[in-house]
Amino acid sequence: MLLSWEHTVSKILDVFRLGSIKRKILVFSLLATLIPSLSMGWIFYRYADQFVTEKIAQDLGTATAQNVRQLGLWRKERIYEVRVFSSSYEVSETLDKITRGGLAQATDGVATRRLQEYLKSVREKFVDYEELMVLNTAGQVIATSAGRVSRPGLPPDWQKRAQAGSPIVSEAYRDDALNKMAVLVAVPISAQDGRFLGVLAVKLNFRTIKEILNSSLLGKTGQASVVAQDGTLIATSGTNSSALMKLELPFDLSQPVSEAEPVLEEYVDPDGRTVIGTLRRMPQMDWSIVAHIEKEEVYAQTARIRVLTMTICGGLLLAIGLTAYVLGLTIVRPLDRLTTGAAKVAAGDLEVQLSVAGHSEVRYLTEVFNDMVARLRTDRVELARINGTLIEKNEELQILSIADSLTGLYNRRHFMEVLPNEIARASRHKRALCVMMIDIDHFKEYNDASGHQAGDALLKKIGLIFKESLRSADYAARYGGDEFIVLLPETEATRAVEVAERLRERVVEETTAETRRLLVSLCIGVAAFPEHGLTLEAIVASADSALYQAKRNGRNQVVLAGNDVQPGMKMAS
Numbered sequence: 364m365l366l367s368w369e370h371t372v373s374k375i376l377d378v379f380r381l382g383s384i385k386r387k388i389l390v391f392s393l394l395a396t397l398i399p400s401l402s403m404g405w406i407f408y409r410y411a412d413q414f415v416t417e418k419i420a421q422d423l424g425t426a427t428a429q430n431v432r433q434l435g436l437w438r439k440e441r442i443y444e445v446r447v448f449s450s451s452y453e454v455s456e457t458l459d460k461i462t463r464g465g466l467a468q469a470t471d472g473v474a475t476r477r478l479q480e481y482l483k484s485v486r487e488k489f490v491d492y493e494e495l496m497v498l499n500t501a502g503q504v505i506a507t508s509a510g511r512v513s514r515p516g517l518p519p520d521w522q523k524r525a526q527a528g529s530p531i532v533s534e535a536y537r538d539d540a541l542n543k544m545a546v547l548v549a550v551p552i553s554a555q556d557g558r559f560l561g562v563l564a565v566k567l568n569f570r571t572i573k574e575i576l577n578s579s580l581l582g583k584t585g586q587a588s589v590v591a592q593d594g595t596l597i598a599t600s601g602t603n604s605s606a607l608m609k610l611e612l613p614f615d616l617s618q619p620v621s622e623a624e625p626v627l628e629e630y631v632d633p634d635g636r637t638v639i640g641t642l643r644r645m646p647q648m649d650w651s652i653v654a655h656i657e658k659e660e661v662y663a664q665t666a667r668i669r670v671l672t673m674t675i676c677g678g679l680l681l682a683i684g685l686t687a688y689v690l691g692l693t694i695v696r697p698l699d700r701l702t703t704g705a706a707k708v709a710a711g712d713l714e715v716q717l718s719v720a721g722h723s724e725v726r727y728l729t730e731v732f733n734d735m736v737a738r739l740r741t742d743r744v745e746l747a748r749i750n751g752t753l754i755e756k757n758e759e760l761q762i763l764s765i766a767d768s769l770t771g772l773y774n775r776r777h778f779m780e781v782l783p784n785e786i787a788r789a790s791r792h793k794r795a796l797c798v799m800m801i802d803i804d805h806f807k808e809y810n811d812a813s814g815h816q817a818g819d820a821l822l823k824k825i826g827l828i829f830k831e832s833l834r835s836a837d838y839a840a841r842y843g844g845d846e847f848i849v850l851l852p853e854t855e856a857t858r859a860v861e862v863a864e865r866l867r868e869r870v871v872e873e874t875t876a877e878t879r880r881l882l883v884s885l886c887i888g889v890a891a892f893p894e895h896g897l898t899l900e901a902i903v904a905s906a907d908s909a910l911y912q913a914k915r916n917g918r919n920q921v922v923l924a925g926n927d928v929q930p931g932m933k934m935a936s
């Protein structure tokens with residue numbers, strides 16, 4: 364019995380065209396592979412993505428922090444150095460002398476040359492120094508390490524700050540004389556007595572800064588830059604971007620310096636590459652460090668994981684799909700064979716023998732099927748044999764039921780069944796019909812003389828003579844004892860009498876010749892339809908009565924019922 368849930372499930376499966384076992388196995392296997400592998404892959408990918416993001420945030424944070432520290436240190440060291448030189452005897456004393464001697468003397472004087480020589484010697488020792496200048500309080504260049512005097516780019520309030528004793532660090536700028544980026548560091552020069560004499564200004568190049576930026580590079584595409592507060596690029600580890608260009612950065616450059624980890628942002632760099640970067644403010648000055656790395660490089664690993672997951676999933680799907688298909692076939696093919704076999708058996712072909720393979724439930728089913736068919740085959744042979752016997756027996760019975768066992772003629776019962784039909788037919792077609800009643804003369808005596816077996820033999824012989832002498836349409840039957848009855852359809856009385864006469868003569872001739880000693884003769888009474896009766900009983904009675912008339916007339920003769928007495932024949936009374 365099919366349960367209601369089975370109905371529902373099969374309806375749903377039919378909608379998805381999943382009726383066949385093969386497809387069910389295939390879809391189940393694919394789902395069983397896809398769902399876990401995709402979900403695991405997705406979880407793994409998400410974790411990897413998160414991990415990579417955290418890692419890059421950490422790396423960029425560390426890189427910028429390192430740069431800020433090193434740049435801060437660089438700045439501090441440079442100021443310290445310049446302070447050392449500015450407070451040197453050569454500088455302060457010479458400047459004091461020159462200041463006291465007047466500007467005219469200063470420009471041509473020995474003191475000035477000495478100072479210039481000193482500045483040159485210092486410049487040569489330090490790679491970061493491009494030019495050293497000594498400025499008086501009015502901002503006039505007293506001495507310079509360079510051959511010609513250039514205008515120092517000091518902030519407007521430099522004198523105030525210098526007098527206060529604090530060092531001055533200028534904005535980064537493009538120096539036209541040097542044709543490169545530079546920054547100016549100036550420290551006050553004081554006389555022995557503490558008088559403010561001027562400043563020692565040093566033009567610094569970005570060589571070391573570039574080295575610092577380069578030292579902290581991440582991966583292949585990592586880049587670190589120094590930007591001013593307005594987003595102007597001051598220095599970069601990259602070669603493509605030119606300094607002083609304004610960068611479009613997603614960071615708030617005016618935010619106060621914080622100790623917190625900088626935020627990670629995704630943006631497009633001047634070279635048009637999508638990058639992930641971070642910005643860290645320098646606490647000592649208005650510079651910030653921006654470090655970024657190409658997004659593609661950062662997520663290359665997760666992209667590889669994604670491709671790998673998809674490849675593994677694809678491979679698994681292919682392998683599992685193929686396995687499921689083959690497994691499905693091993694189930695479905697034997698079932699198909701079983702179905703075809705069952706259809707053949709249903710159509711009556713019992714020669715079906717299915718091949719058995721494997722150790723599955725289907726194998727057991729196939730074996731049971733083969734056994735069943737073999738048993739059916741044996742049963743059918745047995746049934747056919749029994750049927751054959753039954754038919755034979757039936758035929759025998761049929762013959763037995765209508766035949767007389769001794770003579771092989773019809774028996775009286777069958778004759779009496781046939782006769783009414785024949786009368787009806789003759790009546791319908793207005794045709795004649797005759798009945799002969801026959802009795803052996805003195806048969807008792809014959810029996811007595813020759814024995815009962817000889818009597819039987821005689822009865823058989825007479826039966827044979829009747830069969831041979833009559834037409835196939837005639838019916839000859841043993842009426843009982845030594846009496847016979849014959850029906851001659853479509854035969855007139857005169858013709859019937861002729862037949863009766865011929866029968867009588869043949870019996871006399873043949874049996875007498877055989878028995879030699881004894882004369883065997885017959886009495887025959889003939890009755891015709893419709894003259895001598897319209898019913899079975901009436902006709903038989905007429906023939907019987909004619910027979911007795913023949914007996915009475917002295918035996919061995921034919922008598923026709925009624926008045927139609929043929930020559931040599933007696934009339935039945």
Ligand code: GH3
Nearest residue numbers: 802803804805806807808810815816818819844845
């Ligand atoms: P009738 O001329 O008057 O007919 O004299 P009948 O001796 O033939 O007298 P009836 O016809 O009355 O006797 C029939 C005899 O036929 C009696 C019986 O002994 C014999 N008979 C009947 N049936 C059989 C049989 O099956 N086999 C043999 N051998 N004899 C039979």
Ligand code: MG
Nearest residue numbers: 803804805806
């Ligand atoms: Mg008799």
